[in-house]
Amino acid sequence: MYAVTPEHGVACEWAAPRAPGALHFRAARAEDAQDCAPLIFASGAREFGFFLGVPADSCIEFLAFAFASGFGRFSYRRHRVAVTDNGCIAAVLAVHDGRATGLDDPHLALMLLLFYGLRRTVRMLLRGLVLESELPAPEASQTLIAHCATHESLRGTGVFTALFVDALRAGAMNGVGGQQVVLDVLVSNTRAYALYRRLGFVELPRRSALSPRLPLELESLRMLFLERH
Template sequence: MPGLSSGPSLDGELTAPRFRAARPDDANACAPLIFASGVREFSFFLGQPAETCISFLAFAFASRSGRFSYRRHRVAVNADDCPVAVLAMHDGRHTWFDDPHVALILLLFFGLIQTIRMLLRGLILESELLAPKSAQTLIAHCATHERLRGTGVFSALFADAMQASVTTRQRKRTASGSHAQQQLVLDVLVSNTRAYDLYRRLGFVELPRRAAMSPRLPRELESVRMEWLGTH
């Protein structure tokens, strides 16, 4: 992401990326990547300069709970074990506390007055970027270090995350006796044709739009929701 010096270093070579669950100490490396995954969305929601948005995301990433928590993220790392790509997975069966938690961390970081304004903008933004239903898992915060885009790192991270998710679901089904399938979805800005094309190659298809875009949202935040049908 041009102009931001707080991103991960690429001093460690990436001859063969490794993948792992994110950790709290990945916050400073992952926060710029997460911001890069939705610069327009975060700028609208938080209404702050890029550096402040990144500092907030690092603060929130270190939390054990919520949609920005390290526990929701998986990363690709270089030879120095530094994250160079990231994605989050939000299981709709376990996101009921996300909104109260976001309000809490906003309050802790920004104070009451700014938090109220941010939450009001967040409600508008959520009319376009819908929270996952209980039968859905939402993929979010998809980003790769700018020098590694187009190298296949994110595709490999996505495949690894899908495999890890399948293993986890199989273990939970065995324990509970349930055979329900989660619908895998993500959102992408209409203007982000590069990401849209990547998601198509990964096996996502566009879903029909259910409602008109809110007139209170900038047109640049128009998005489409896509569903994963699997690799072909």
């Protein structure tokens, strides 16, 4: 989980950190695109930098475009948000049910093509295939939690924990047939790793070595949720 930088933050008045009790939680909406895109980028700035290969501002603009589309892995339909009492989005997460992600890759290719054009899209998709070796799509038996980020002014105040618990209570992660809840975290992101451990996630064994075509900083762990709060 990363903090979003001030220059890419939402257009809100952020003062002293607020406690989770000052928040409410809801499904994301298309009109949240400009506020959520910087947070989604911040949740995986290194991964997006490798995959898209463009400056941060361009990544964020693309994410806002894809978020508002209503389809695919970056769609507002996949996200839940924590909102402050003055209407600012404080945190976000995405929920990807592995039984409903079959069209994610074709939709992503379409979004990239519409936004970046054919030449850059081809290069992006090739890098995406490499990245997917480290961050695989969820299996049919899994629900993948992704794009976990909190505004920097609220880090360490329990906001993301509250959003995660709310998503559980709202049934956003409740699959049938024994769905597993999983997420990925960079090995270097010890702060997020510790948070996920506190939430009840445990590390799963690696299935393969890091691809030599990926930088070492993108080495990741997949974690499995064992406890429901």
